[in-house]
């Protein structure tokens with residue numbers, strides 16, 4: 001039986017992940033807005049937009065930590081999580097780690113891999129046994 005507390009913990013953990021993603025997205029959007037403004041300024045002045053320089057700039061934005069602007073390093077680390085009071089570890093997961101604040105990020109492709117792994121190794125064999133009356137009565 002999954003306890004309400006366990007469910008809540010999972011929901012909170014997921015919400016925190018969503019929040020982290022939002023912070024990242026907002027920062028990227030702000031940077032893109034700056035770039036769009038720069039392109040418009042160029043065009044107004046009748047100058048050509050240097051696509052290569054622009055690509056380089058986008059690459060640089062992606063390489064920086066959205067929280068502290070620190071340099072991002074790629075590291076293959078164990079990814080650990082718990083589900084229904086059991087601990088699971090997936091080895092060699094590609095992490096983007098900030099060298100300054102230590103914040104870890106996982107890209108979309110890796111996140112999909114983790115979801116697939118969890119589906120096959122955890123959820124598939126797990127008997128979900130939630131009694132709706134337990135949920136209502138608490």
Ligand SMILES: [Zn+2]
Pocket residue numbers: 065066067068069070098099100101102103
């Ligand atoms: Zn950082």
